[in-house]
Amino acid sequence: MGVIINILGSGSSGNAALISSSRTRVLFDIGFSKKEIVDRLSQVHAAPETIDAIFVSHEHTDHTLGLGGFCKDFCIPVFMTAGTRSAVKVQENLRSRLETMQAGNPIYFQDFVVFPITVPHDACEPVGFVVIVEGIKVALLIDLGEVTPSICEQIRGSHCLILESNHDVEMLRAGPYPQVIKQRLMSNQGHLSNSAAAGFLASHYDGNAEYIVLAHISRVNNHPDIARLSAERALRARPDRLLFGSQLHMAAQDLRTESISLG
Numbered sequence: 001m002g003v004i005i006n007i008l009g010s011g012s013s014g015n016a017a018l019i020s021s022s023r024t025r026v027l028f029d030i031g032f033s034k035k036e037i038v039d040r041l042s043q044v045h046a047a048p049e050t051i052d053a054i055f056v057s058h059e060h061t062d063h064t065l066g067l068g069g070f071c072k073d074f075c076i077p078v079f080m081t082a083g084t085r086s087a088v089k090v091q092e093n094l095r096s097r098l099e100t101m102q103a104g105n106p107i108y109f110q111d112f113v114v115f116p117i118t119v120p121h122d123a124c125e126p127v128g129f130v131v132i133v134e135g136i137k138v139a140l141l142i143d144l145g146e147v148t149p150s151i152c153e154q155i156r157g158s159h160c161l162i163l164e165s166n167h168d169v170e171m172l173r174a175g176p177y178p179q180v181i182k183q184r185l186m187s188n189q190g191h192l193s194n195s196a197a198a199g200f201l202a203s204h205y206d207g208n209a210e211y212i213v214l215a216h217i218s219r220v221n222n223h224p225d226i227a228r229l230s231a232e233r234a235l236r237a238r239p240d241r242l243l244f245g246s247q248l249h250m251a252a253q254d255l256r257t258e259s260i261s262l263g
Contacts, residue, residue: 002022002262002263003019003134003263005017005020005259005261006260008037008040009031009032009254010142010217011217011253012218014031014032016028016029016032017140018051019138021111021134023111024111025046025050025051026052026109026112027051028055028129029055029056029063030063030064031063031064034070037070051076053077054078055107055114056078056084057128058081058123059124063142068089071097076097078098079101079109080098081102081103082125083126084124087124101114101116101127103118111134114129115129115131116129117129118150118151119144120188120189121190134263135263136263137159138158139161139163141155141161141192144192147192156206156208158208159208159209160262162215163214164197164215165197165231166194167185168193168221168223169186169194171221172218185221198230201234207238211262212248212249213257214251216251217250217253219253227250228250
């Protein structure tokens with residue numbers, strides 16, 4: 001079977017990714033209602049009762065909306081940082097299932113090793129994830145304001161890179177959001193722009209990944225074609241012209257991304 005990665009949806013209205021090995025299924029974030037998560041899992045032939053754990057990156061509702069409803073019906077462990085746990089609203093009867101994780105300390109869960117990594121974002125102790133399972137390394141960087149040198153080092157060698165490409169700067173500046181929201185999104189504690197993601201791909205990305213997935217693309221301040229073109233230009237500009245060595249996928253809000261199989 002190898003390792004299968006399914007981005008069930010990604011955007012400002014909900015985020016969730018399923019990584020499956022030959023014997024374990026783990027959800028990373030659960031930002032859709034229980035009904036929607038169950039429906040999207042069914043599209044990838046994953047019954048909800050077969051999910052073994054949930055890892056939560058931070059407390060924002062586009063990453064936690066379905067947590068209470070899903071865990072009420074399906075008794076599974078949920079991993080989050082202490083900061084996220086203090087900020088997220090979870091029904092009292094679910095608290096015994098919560099496991100605290102800390103950036104820099106790996107979690108060994110069945111055949112998964114999950115490394116929570118510190119990311120700059122306007123939340124309480126947010127993290128990204130590096131996942132190693134069956135010799136495959138996957139990096140999930142969905143909400144972050146910049147790719148720091150520490151992040152670059154920790155994601156080095158990833159076979160699949162899931163990277164935020166949230167907004168086009170000019171579309172955001174000319175768009176309908178209040179100025180305070182625009183400033184937050186463009187800050188180094190906000191969200192990666194197309195140009196910031198492209199800058200990383202051109203200059204600091206190690207070039208190892210077989211698949212690159214652009215995620216959390218704004219419906220209002222971006223367009224998938226613009227994000228794709230920005231990333232393609234960055235990859236073409238590299239001396240190794242990695243566009244021809246890596247498959248580029250676009251995560252969407254309303255439907256799952258094509259399954260990625262590795263190993």
